[in-house]
Structures are given as structure tokens and as C-alpha cells.
Amino acid sequence: MIEAVGLTKRYGDKTAVYNLSFQVRPGAVTGFLGPNGSGKSTTMRMILGLDNPTSGQVTIGGYPYRRLPNAPRQVGALLDAKAVHGGRSARSHLLSLAQLSGIPARRVDEVLGVVGLHDVARRRSKGFSLGMGQRLGIAAALLGDPQVLLFDEPVNGLDPEGILWVRNLMKALAAEGRTVFVSSHLMSEMALTADHLIVIGRGQLLADMSVTDFISANSADFARVRTPDTEPQQREKLSAAITEAGGNVLPEQDGALRVTGLALPRISDIAHDSGVRLWELSPHQASLEEAYMRMTQGAVDYRSTTDQKAGLQQPLPPGAQPPMPVPGQGQPGWYAPPPPQQGGQPFAAPQGVPAQAPAGPYGAPGAPGAAPGAPAPNPYAQPAPQAPRTPPGAAPAAPPAAPAVPPTAPAADLTKPEDAR
Numbered sequence: 001m002i003e004a005v006g007l008t009k010r011y012g013d014k015t016a017v018y019n020l021s022f023q024v025r026p027g028a029v030t031g032f033l034g035p036n037g038s039g040k041s042t043t044m045r046m047i048l049g050l051d052n053p054t055s056g057q058v059t060i061g062g063y064p065y066r067r068l069p070n071a072p073r074q075v076g077a078l079l080d081a082k083a084v085h086g087g088r089s090a091r092s093h094l095l096s097l098a099q100l101s102g103i104p105a106r107r108v109d110e111v112l113g114v115v116g117l118h119d120v121a122r123r124r125s126k127g128f129s130l131g132m133g134q135r136l137g138i139a140a141a142l143l144g145d146p147q148v149l150l151f152d153e154p155v156n157g158l159d160p161e162g163i164l165w166v167r168n169l170m171k172a173l174a175a176e177g178r179t180v181f182v183s184s185h186l187m188s189e190m191a192l193t194a195d196h197l198i199v200i201g202r203g204q205l206l207a208d209m210s211v212t213d214f215i216s217a218n219s220a221d222f223a224r225v226r227t228p229d230t231e232p233q234q235r236e237k238l239s240a241a242i243t244e245a246g247g248n249v250l251p252e253q254d255g256a257l258r259v260t261g262l263a264l265p266r267i268s269d270i271a272h273d274s275g276v277r278l279w280e281l282s283p284h285q286a287s288l289e290e291a292y293m294r295m296t297q298g299a300v301d302y303r304s305t306t307d308q309k310a311g312l313q314q315p316l317p318p319g320a321q322p323p324m325p326v327p328g329q330g331q332p333g334w335y336a337p338p339p340p341q342q343g344g345q346p347f348a349a350p351q352g353v354p355a356q357a358p359a360g361p362y363g364a365p366g367a368p369g370a371a372p373g374a375p376a377p378n379p380y381a382q383p384a385p386q387a388p389r390t391p392p393g394a395a396p397a398a399p400p401a402a403p404a405v406p407p408t409a410p411a412a413d414l415t416k417p418e419d420a421r
């Protein structure tokens with residue numbers, strides 16, 4: 001188990017992480033979510049002993065990383081996939097990491113097979129695509145058959161098949177009882193991969209809850225109601241009638257109304273009684289991505305100017321800091337409905353978002369090509385990678401990708417060294 005208590009990290013006058021306390025438990029995938037610059041990588045570096053906390057502490061199995069006996073075989077991590085000596089082959093890179101930790105060479109070939117890099121193992125990694133680099137970083141993390149695994153944005157640069165593979169790998173590792181901590185910007189991906197979520201914004205904890213709880217707290221239903229575009233007075237009339245009946249109405253950008261707090265049949269009756277014709281009356285559910293953005297909106301440091309939602313914000317006075325969002329509460333100016341406990345529990349629409357990945361190329365629990373619902377014969381099965389790209393000019397020197405690592409593990413599986421099976 002990873003445990004952080006009051007973890008704080010300051011770089012000069014910049015507070016990257018502030019008073020962060022959480023636990024990451026074994027046997028589950030824990031998603032670590034937050035906007036750009038929210039402190040995810042800093043937290044992971046502190047977990048791995050690569051950065052010292054300004055105050056507070058973080059331990060793995062009760063020890064700070066640097067005091068863990070044979071740490072590289074207990075904790076594996078992918079922090080920066082580019083942190084590889086480009087002049088070395090994938091195999092040499094992994095061999096050097098293995099030798100440093102006393103891991104047998106045959107394990108290198110095992111993990112190369114697990115991540116699907118076997119055919120390109122002897123090629124220089126500087127010719128690798130971003131996705132192949134990610135796979136090499138994941139191989140390094142698995143090298144020591146660790147019980148605790150940290151992955152910082154592991155799906156960066158991966159194609160849909162690779163994303164599915166990483167998702168299944170994370171789940172399989174957790175199912176073996178390992179502690180799996182995965183950072184991401186993407187709520188949608190984490191909703192399919194993680195069992196538990198830790199969400200931070202500006203270095204502070206915003207949410208620490210199961211994915212199931214996050215879904216039930218944030219997936220409020222709403223109705224989209226549209227009146228004839230040519231008769232704006234009908235829209236106003238219906239809006240007033242719904243409000244009078246206790247519903248909440250928000251305008252959608254396309255002229256429709258977003259209604260919460262009333263069941264669909266009730267909205268229909270109100271429209272009929274008001275003599276308003278409807279062009280649309282449909283059930284919807286706020287996406288988890290939307291709920292996540294609402295939760296973190298006040299804690300976003302870097303906002304794209306093309307972000308359509310940016311126009312919904314109240315401009316801040318020069319120098320003013322946006323307020324920290326309160327978990328479970330909406331931010332002003334955002335269209336998502338309030339969470340259920342605030343009156344957003346409305347009508348008889350299909351309830352809940354599936355916690356499991358849906359069938360299909362992004363959601364199938366099995367390996368690519370498996371029948372829907374069929375278990376993957378090998379959760380680590382890997383598609384063959386593409387050939388490496390033409391090597392670029394200079395060979396960048398770089399430090400090792402991350403501490404490799406590992407302890408005991410269950411029955412014969414591909415993440416386990418042969419000598420431990």
C-alpha cells in the first residue's frame with residue numbers, strides 16, 4: 001500500500017503539492033487524476049524518492065522508498081518513457097536495468113514479449129515511435145515483477161489497440177493483488193480502467209472515492225427540451241412553467257433547454273398544459289468527463305483559448321486566483337446539472353453509467369478480436385508493434401526510465417520471473 005500523509009512540495013514560492021493525504025490500496029487500479037500542472041508527477045516523484053517532500057511523508061508498505069529493502073524489485077514505475085538512452089537497443093536498456101537489480105536476463109525477454117517489443121528488441125530505441133517508447137517504459141516497470149506499480153500517463157502516444165492493452169494490463173496486475181497507481185488527464189479513460197479515483201487540483205485533494213461512488217455522485221440525469229426555433233416566446237413560456245413546477249432550466253448552446261428535477265412525462269404534461277409544442281424531449285446523462293471538468297474547473301492552471309467552455313467562465317479580475325472547487329459541487333457558469341443530492345435526480349431515464357468497459361474496440365475486456373464478453377486468454381497479449389521509425393540524428397542521452405521492480409506474485413503468469421514461478 002502507498003500512503004501519503006500531509007504531503008507538501010514547494011519549489012521556491014510555487015506550491016506544487018499541498019497537504020495531500022491518501023492511500024493507494026493493493027488489488028485495485030487507482031486512477032490519479034488532475035489537470036495539467038496539478039501535481040501528479042511531483043507526487044509520483046516523491047513516492048519514488050526522486051523528490052523530497054517539503055513536509056509530510058509518503059511510504060510504500062510502511063517505508064519511504066529510499067529505505068525499502070531492494071526497492072527496485074518491489075516498486076516498478078513508468079514516469080517518462082523518453083528517459084532512455086537512445087543509442088541502446090530496447091534489450092540492452094532492459095538488460096542494464098536488470099543487472100543493476102540482480103534480475104535474471106531471461107526476464108528481459110519475458111517482458112519484451114509481454115509488451116510486444118520482441119521483434120524490435122535489438123533495434124536502437126531512438127528510432128522508436130512514442131507508443132513503442134511507452135511499451136518499453138512499461139516493460140522496464142514490469143521487469144522486477146513488482147508488487148507496487150506506478151504509471152504516469154501510460155497511454156500517451158498509444159493507438160486504440162495499445163490503449164486497450166494497457167487498460168487490460170492494469171486490471172490484470174491489480175487482479176493479481178498488486179497495487180496499481182495510474183495518472184491520467186482523462187476521466188473517460190480512468191472510468192474504464194480504475195476501481196478507485198484520487199483527484200487533485202492545484203496540488204490539493206479534490207476527491208478520493210470509488211469509481212462507482214464518483215459515477216453515482218456525478219452522473220445526474222437531465223432532459224433536453226426543444227421548442228420550435230421560429231417561436232422563441234414558446235421557449236420562454238415553457239421555461240417559466242417548468243421553473244414554476246420546481247424544475248431547473250439551463251439554456252443549451254444550440255437553443256435547447258437542459259432541464260433537471262422533473263421526470264420526462266411531467267415535462268411533457270407541462271408543455272401540453274402550457275400549449276407549447278415540442279420539437280425534442282429526450283433523456284440524457286451528464287458524462288463523467290463533464291463531471292470531472294466541473295470538479296476541477298476552478299483548479300485549471302492552463303486553459304486552451306479554443307476551449308469552448310472557457311467562454312462560460314466569469315472573467316477574473318487581474319491577479320485574482322480562481323476559487324478552489326468544492327468536491328461534488330458545481331462551478332458557476334457551467335452547464336452540467338447539479339449532483340443528485342442537490343436536486344439533480346430527475347426522471348425515469350436509464351440509470352447509471354456502466355462501470356465496466358462497454359463492448360467494442362475501446363471497451364472490450366478481452367484481447368482485441370475477442371468475442372464480446374469473452375475473457376482474454378492472456379491479459380497481457382500484445383499486438384506486434386510497427387517497425388521503428390528512421391532514427392533521428394542525434395542520440396539523446398537519458399537516465400533510466402524508472403525504478404524497475406518486484407516481489408512475489410501468484411501462479412504462473414507472464415509478469416513473473418521464471419525463477420519465481
Ligand SMILES: Nc1ncnc2c1ncn2[C@@H]1O[C@H](COP(=O)(O)OP(=O)(O)OP(=O)(O)O)[C@@H](O)[C@H]1O
Pocket residue numbers: 011014015016034035036037038039040041042043185
Ligand atoms: N522542478 C520543478 N521546479 C519548479 N516547479 C516545478 C518543478 N516540478 C514541477 N513544478 C511545478 O509544479 C506544478 C506541478 O507540476 P507537475 O508536473 O507535478 O504536474 P502534473 O499534474 O504532473 O502536470 P501534467 O499533467 O501537465 O504532467 C507545476 O506548476 C509545475 O510547473
